[in-house]
Amino acid sequence: MIAAMITLLATHHANERARERIGWHRRTLDRMLERVFYDGLGLGDCPRRLHEFIAASVTAEARGLTRIYGEHLYVFARDQPNVVVLKTVYPLPAALKSTAHRARDPHNALAA
Secondary structure, three states: OOOOOOEEEEOHHHHHHHHHHOOOOHHHHHHHHHHHHHHOEOHHHOOHHHHHHHHHHOOOOOHHHEEEEOOEEEEEEEEEOOEEEEEEEEEOOHHHHHHHHHHHOOOOOOOO
16 A cells, blocks of 8 residues: 655745745745655654743644754644645744754754
């Protein structure tokens, strides 16, 4: 059985926030969506401090599809069974940026 492909899209609002907060143009965001969604830290990969930040920042419905990639929080939502849409992008607070970097480093994952 072949698994269905997930289509990743970005809303107009997400395009504007990526431009404003990261400096990414629409084409850059389109190119990076797959990397952010699949390689970003999911809720289960986050240490307690990041987990608490996500819980406070995002609705319960969207928590399962949030990703931390670099120094930003990306909020995705499932639009249809095989379509996931980026809704917005938030910068991580300065106090959590080092925690996110340590969590992504496989050598320091347990220390975070």
